[in-house]
Amino acid sequence: MSKLIVPQWPLPKGVAACSSTRIGGVSLPPYDSLNL
Numbered sequence: 001m002s003k004l005i006v007p008q009w010p011l012p013k014g015v016a017a018c019s020s021t022r023i024g025g026v027s028l029p030p031y032d033s034l035n036l
Contacts, residue, residue: 005019022033 003021003023005021007017007019011017025032
């Protein structure tokens with residue numbers, strides 16, 4: 001399962017931010033840890 005990191009800082013209304021981890025996913029090697 002992929003996990004998202006959601007930052008805990010103030011953002012203007014209508015703006016959001018998140019980052020994915022390199023853990024999990026469904027791609028096969030050599031792309032199994034590609035974080036896009």
